[in-house]
Amino acid sequence: MNKPATCFQLLNFYIFLALSFVLFSCGSPEKELSEFSDTMDLEVFNPLDRERSDVMVYMNEKDLLSKYPNFNAKGFVVKNGEMEIPSQYNDKGHEIGIVFVLPFIGPKETMSIQIAYHSENEISRDYPKLTQAELSHKVDGHFENRVYMGGTFQNVDELHVPAEHTDHSWFIRYEGPGWESNKVGYRFYLDWRNGVDVFGKKVPEPILQRVGHDNFDSYHDMSDWGMDVLKVGSSLGVGSIATFIDGQAKRVDVTDSLYAAVRNNGPVYSSIETKYYGWDLGDSKTTITSNLSIHSGTRLSKQMLNSSDEIGNFATGLIKDQKAEVMTGGEGLAFEYLATYGPQSLAEDKLGIAVIYPSAQKMELTQDKHSHIVVLKPESNTITYYFLAAWEQEKGGIQDKESFKIYMDQVVEELSNPLVVTF
Numbered sequence: 001m002n003k004p005a006t007c008f009q010l011l012n013f014y015i016f017l018a019l020s021f022v023l024f025s026c027g028s029p030e031k032e033l034s035e036f037s038d039t040m041d042l043e044v045f046n047p048l049d050r051e052r053s054d055v056m057v058y059m060n061e062k063d064l065l066s067k068y069p070n071f072n073a074k075g076f077v078v079k080n081g082e083m084e085i086p087s088q089y090n091d092k093g094h095e096i097g098i099v100f101v102l103p104f105i106g107p108k109e110t111m112s113i114q115i116a117y118h119s120e121n122e123i124s125r126d127y128p129k130l131t132q133a134e135l136s137h138k139v140d141g142h143f144e145n146r147v148y149m150g151g152t153f154q155n156v157d158e159l160h161v162p163a164e165h166t167d168h169s170w171f172i173r174y175e176g177p178g179w180e181s182n183k184v185g186y187r188f189y190l191d192w193r194n195g196v197d198v199f200g201k202k203v204p205e206p207i208l209q210r211v212g213h214d215n216f217d218s219y220h221d222m223s224d225w226g227m228d229v230l231k232v233g234s235s236l237g238v239g240s241i242a243t244f245i246d247g248q249a250k251r252v253d254v255t256d257s258l259y260a261a262v263r264n265n266g267p268v269y270s271s272i273e274t275k276y277y278g279w280d281l282g283d284s285k286t287t288i289t290s291n292l293s294i295h296s297g298t299r300l301s302k303q304m305l306n307s308s309d310e311i312g313n314f315a316t317g318l319i320k321d322q323k324a325e326v327m328t329g330g331e332g333l334a335f336e337y338l339a340t341y342g343p344q345s346l347a348e349d350k351l352g353i354a355v356i357y358p359s360a361q362k363m364e365l366t367q368d369k370h371s372h373i374v375v376l377k378p379e380s381n382t383i384t385y386y387f388l389a390a391w392e393q394e395k396g397g398i399q400d401k402e403s404f405k406i407y408m409d410q411v412v413e414e415l416s417n418p419l420v421v422t423f
Contacts, residue, residue: 036116042423044111054297061097076117086127093263093271094291130182130296132206133270136173158261174212194252195237200229200391229345235319235370238353239387244315244375254280268296299388307381317373330412352404356386
């Protein structure tokens with residue numbers, strides 16, 4: 001890794017240390033380890049010979065409880081030495097268990113982590129909120145000719161989408177669920193379009209709760225928090241779900257019904273589950289379950305897809321834009337990427353977008369009229385891939401093509417060499 005990247009990561013690390021010190025030193029007796037009746041020790045190993053920052057560690061509930069059956073998900077803290085690491089426990093969604101994000105781990109380092117817990121007492125924490133997921137729709141109004149009249153927006157945990165809803169019904173705030181980290185925000189259209197869009201962020205704090213209350217065009221204009229920076233149209237936007245049929249990417253368009261739910265909305269990890277019931281593939285139907293997640297400190301969204309019935313392929317990809325250059329990379333690694341970079345944002349400045357996919361499941365790289373496409377072979381009707389957006393106006397944003405290429409090469413190297421966790 002080059003020296004500027006190292007210095008930037010060290011700066012993030014020391015900022016994180018200061019935050020954690022403030023959190024851990026607020027004068028509450030529950031912050032003393034004597035408050036905890038039990039501890040567990042784990043080791044986290046970085047197999048790469050370079051440092052890494054903002055790396056998520058996940059301990060699934062089944063493995064955790066098999067070794068520590070008295071573990072209390074409502075009464076624990078995660079520590080590295082004297083530093084408390086913000087964490088959360090997911091009791092819903094696809095990744096159930098402990099999640100925390102290491103601010104820094106050195107080259108080939110084995111880091112010792114202690115999880116202290118009380119088997120009975122609840123212990124609350126108020127960590128900085130660095131991720132968010134939300135779903136908001138109007139209530140106390142009514143549909144007229146598939147347009148929602150009146151009403152006010154209300155955040156909900158789940159939504160069975162009304163049959164009357166379609167594009168531009170003005171029913172769902174910013175037209176679908178949203179999720180974000182301190183780096184970037186995303187949304188997808190919860191209707192027949194089913195495209196993923198990007199909210200470029202100029203600030204690290206959560207912003208989704210501020211978006212789309214006044215009208216459905218305001219977030220296309222620059223504001224203090226940023227703006228919608230991607231034109232999706234008929235394309236795959238960035239990372240949208242599709243299948244490749246007859247030379248075209250077919251998004252999840254015609255379905256029997258749609259359901260979406262916020263599964264996690266925590267300080268370091270947030271996720272959304274969506275069910276597309278009865279997706280019409282032409283000669284058959286299937287139900288697709290999508291689990292989207294994001295963690296603090298990253299631009300990457302993780303997409304986990306499952307089809308209830310056999311499906312020939314999943315496809316995803318990126319919008320075509322003549323102003324952007326296509327990049328590929330990761331050959332020989334477990335993950336590869338398809339990316340574009342250039343002045344393709346709606347702010348007319350530089351934006352990089354990418355999809356990252358398991359190389360063993362790649363069938364082909366191709367394109368259609370609207371999109372650059374990767375076609376993927378599911379295993380047991382499932383696939384997991386990632387997508388991201390990097391806007392030059394984000395705090396510490398990537399400013400040029402060469403830096404974006406270095407960043408993408410590091411992303412696939414890290415995904416191909418995950419942390420090794422033992423406990």
